[in-house]
Amino acid sequence: MPHEPQPQAPDELDAEAVRTWSSLALAALGRAREDIDAINVYPVADADTGTNLYLTAESADRGLAEAFPGVTDGTGTTSLAEAVRAWAHGALVGARGNSGTILAQLLRGVADVLGAEQPDPAEHGGKDGRGTGGLLARALTRAAEEAYAAVAHPVEGTMLTVAGAAARAGEAAGAAAGTAVEVARAAYDGARAALAETPGQLAALSRAGVVDAGGCGLVVVFGALWQALSGQEPAAEPVRGRAVPVPQPQDPCAQEEDGPAYEVIYLLEATEAAVGELRERLDGLGDSLVVVGGDGLWNVHVHVDDPGAAVEAGVVAGRPYRIRITHFGDERRRARGERAQRAVVAVVPGEGLAGLCGEAGATPVLVRPGELPAAAELLDAVRRAHAREVVLLPGGAELRAAAAAAAEQARAEGVRVAVIPTRSAVQGLAALAVHDPEGSFDEDVVAMTAAAGATRYGELAVAERQSFTSAGICQAGDVLGLIDGDVAVIGSGLTETAEAVLDRMLGSGGELVTLVLGPDVPDAVAERLEAYVQHGHLAVDTVTYRGGRYSAPLLIGVE
Template sequence: MPQPLDAAAVRRWCRIALDTLGRDRAEIDAINVFPVPDADTGTNLYLTMESADRALTAAAQEPGTGTPGPGDAARTMAHGALIGARGNSGTILAQLLRGMAQELAAAPADDTGPEPLRRALRRAATSAYEAVSHPVEGTMLTVAAAAADAADRAPARHPADIAAAACAGARTALAATPGQLDALARAQVVDAGGSGLVTVLDALDAALSGRAPDTLPHHGLGRPAGHRHGTPGDPAAGHPGHEGCAGGGYEVIYLLDARDDAVPALRRTLDALGDSLVIVGGDGLWNVHVHTSRPGPAVEAGIEAGRPHRISITQLTAAAPGTAAPAADRAVVCVMPGDGLAALCTEAGATALTADPARPPATDDLAAAIDRAGSREIVLLPNDGALWHASAAAAEQARQRGVRVAVIPTRSPVQGLAALAVHAAERRFDEDVVAMTSAAGATRFGEVTVAERESWTTVGICQAGDVLGLIDGDVAVIGSATEDVAADLLTRMLSAGGELVTLVLGDDTPAALADRLERQVRRGHLGVDTVVYRGRQAAPLLIGVE
C-alpha cells in the first residue's frame, strides 16, 4: 500500500537504491561507453549512494531535537552524496538529489500530497542541467528531464503516483537514448548513467508504493555476445566541448570549500582545461569533476577559488593487468567482527579488517584493505551478507588497477574461517577460489544474539531482550537464557549431521558455555570434533557446522 513521503520513506529509498545499485552495478559498468568507455559508471553510482546512505545512518544515530521531516532527511542524503560523489555520473546524481532536497525542504510541513515530489523532480532535472557545462542529450540528464516531464503530466492523489509516473517516463527515455548518441547505437546499449538513474527512481517508486524493487532488466539492448564496453579511442566516446574525453587522460575530482561567487570563474578556467566538467553543490561546499590532460592546473584552479580537499586524480584508461602489480603472489583479506577473530586470520597469514558493528566497512575501507595486502591476486572474504555489494565494488576498483580479485560470498565469520582453512597459495588462483568457496558453502552458520526491539520472526514474535538463535541468518529459537538457546540451536544444526563444530565466543561470554556445548557434542555425536575460539565479537556466540 502507498507509504507517506516522510523521513522514513527517504531513508528507505536510499537503502533500496543502494541495494539495487549494488545488484545492477556490474551490468551498468558493462554498458558504459559514454562519455568515457571505462566501465565504471555503475560502480561510481553505487559509491555515491553508499556515501549518502552512510550520512543518513550517522544522522539517525545522533541525538536529535525533534522528528526530522522529509526535507531534512533528503538534505542529509544529498550532502552525503555530494561529499562522496564519484565520476561523472555520481556527481550528476549528487546534484539531482540536492535539487530534490531543496524543494522538499521548502514544502510546508503539512503538505503530504503529491505536489512537493512533483516539484522536487523538476528542480532536480533543472539543477543537474545547470551543473553540467555542456549538456549532451541521450544521457542521464535526458532521463532526469523525462522523469520530471512525466511527473508533471501525471494525475496524482499520492506521492507514490508521482514516483510511478516518473519511473515510467524515465524508462521510456532510457530506451530512446541509442537514437540520440551514436556511441550507444553502435554498441547496441542504452546510456549507462541513465540506466543507473532508472534504478534510483525505481527505488523511490518501491519506497513509496510499498512494493518490491523492480527486477526487470533495463540495461542492455541485445548487445553482441562478448561485448563489454566501448574501445578507448572510439571517436564517439568523446566530443570536444562536451561530455567526452577530448580533454585528456585524467579524471580530476575534489571537494572545494569556496564562496559561491568564486565558482563561475573556476568553471571558465576548468572548461578551457578539459571537458566532462561538472560542478555541483552550493552554500560553500562544492564537488568538482573534470577530465583533462593537465591535472596540475586543474587543482591549482581550485586553490585559486578556495580550499580543495579529498583530491583524486585517476588515469582514465585502466592500467593493463600486471602493470603496477605488487610483489607478493596471492593474499586473503578477511573482514571480522571481533579482534580475536581478526587475530586468528592474521596468524593464518591473511590481512584482517576488524569491523565496527556501529560502522560497517564501506567500499573505501575494503579497497584500502586490498591495497594493504600488497598482492597480485586477492581473495576477499566479507563474512557478512550485508557487505556483499561493497565488497564487489571494492574488488572492481582493484581490478581496474590490475589486481586480480575474487569475492567469496561468505555470510558469517565461521564460513570465512572454513574457507581460510583450505586456502593454498601454491594452487592455481581459480582452483584455490573454488576450494575456498566449497568449504564456505559446506558450513552451516548459527548465531546467538539478543533482540534489540520487538519484531516478527519466522518462529513468532520476539521482545526486546529476548535471546535469539539464528541458523543461516533466520531466527530458529527464541528464549530467555543464552545457555539454553545455544544448546537448542546446536542440536538443530547437528540434526543433519556434521564433522566439525566451531564455537566462537563473544567478548563477555563465559568459557563455561563452550564447555557445556562440547559435552553436548561428545554425548550425542560420536566422531564430531569441536574447536573453540575467543572471537571477542559483540554476539555472544557464533556456531559453525561443517
C-alpha cells in the first residue's frame, strides 16, 4: 500500500521525512505527468518526460518502502542513512528516459550527503533545526554537482539548470543560518525562478513556447520537499506542468525529426574505470548520454542509430541487463496526438530481432538468456507504447504469467490489452507480419493469434552437460534440435542438425521458412539451409534474419 505522508516535526530531517518527501513527490508527479508530457520537446519530442519521471519516482518509492523497517538506528525506526540509500537505489534500478536517469543521480547525490553526515547541533548556533539546514543545503549542492557530471554534454535551459539554481538558493539560505524548512523553501523558489527562464536559454523551448519539461518535474520534487518539512502545500500552478504562463502553439511538439533513431537504456555491473571507457565509446556513437550510479552498479542511457553497438559497448565494459530499446519514430509521431490507437509490444531474445520489431512499429523488450523480464518490465513497455489498445507478444510459455499480470494492471489503467500466447520469437514475427493497426481490435487479435498458432517453431542449442532428453541421451557439446519446445534431434554439427529439424518440420507441409541466425553463425550456414529448403521443397520460400547478440544459435519458423 502507498505510504501515507505523516506530519513532521518542524525541521526534522530523518527517515520519516525522506519517506514523506518520496510519497508527496510521487503523488504530485502523478497529478502532473500528463501536463509535463504535453510540453516535452527536448531533447526528443516524444511526450514521455512526465511519465518517465513518475515511473522513476515510483521505483524509488518502492525501494524506500522495502527499507522499512530495515536497518535500525537503535530506536526501532529505519535510519536516515538507510532510507536515503534505499531511495536512491530504487531510483537507479528503475530510472526511465533521460529525465528519470538524471533524477536518479540527483537522489544519489542527496544520499551521498544525508547517508554519510549527521546534523551538527552546534552548526549556525546549534538549535531549532539549523544544523539540518546546513546538511540539506550540502545535499542539494552535491546532487546538482553529480547530475552535471553524469551528463556527457550538459545543456543549460534543462532540468540541470533548475537543479543548479535550486542548490545555489538552498546553499545561500544555509549559509545564512537557515533552518531545513528555509533551505527547502529557498531551493523550491530558486527552481521555480530558473524554470521560468528556460525558454530564453534553449531554442527548442523558445520555438515551442514552453518551459523545460524535465525542469518542470524537478520543481514538483522540490515542492514536495518543502511540503514534507513544512506541512504547507505548494501553490497549484507550479506542480501542474506549465509553471509559467507562456503562449502555446497549436502543435507544441512540432520540430525537425532528426537525431538518432533509438533510445537505449540498461543497468550495468562494471568498475568505475570500465565505465569511464564506456562513456567515451558511447559518446562517439550518439547523443543524450547519461551514465549514473556508482559502487559497481550503473544506469546507462543514450540515443543512438545503432542500438546493438551501444549494448555491445556495455558488454565490453561489464555485465549489462534489463536492456530496453525504444524506437523514436513512432514516439515522435505519437507526440503529435494524445495517444496512438493501437500498438504491439514484443518480447524478443536478440538485438537484431529488437531492431527488426522496432522498425515494424512494435515496442521491443530485449531479454538475455536466463534473465526473463518481470511483470513490471512488461507493464513499463505497455506504458511506453502510449496506446489505447496494446497487443502483447510474450514470446515464451515461461512469460505467460508475467504477461497476464502486466496486462491486468494495464487494463486497470484504462488500456485495452490482449496477450497472444506466442511461445517463440518466430511466432511473434508471424503475428507481427499480419498486424493491421487500421482494422478492429478484435479482428486484429484474431488474425495475429491465428498466424502465431499456424507457425511451428524450432530452435538449435548446444548441450552444456550430459542429460536425458526426449530424443535420447546427449553429451556436452552436442547440438540439440528442438521442435515446439521438445528435443527432436541430437547432432554433432549445426548445419546437419538444422537440416534434420527442417525435414521434420516441413514433413507436415509449409509455405514459408523463417531462419533467425545467432551472432556467431556464419552467412554460409544460412545460404546452405536456404539451398537445402529450395532443393527439397520447391514451393517453399525462405526468409533469413540476424538475431544479433543474445539470440539462440538458430531459430526456425515454418508457416
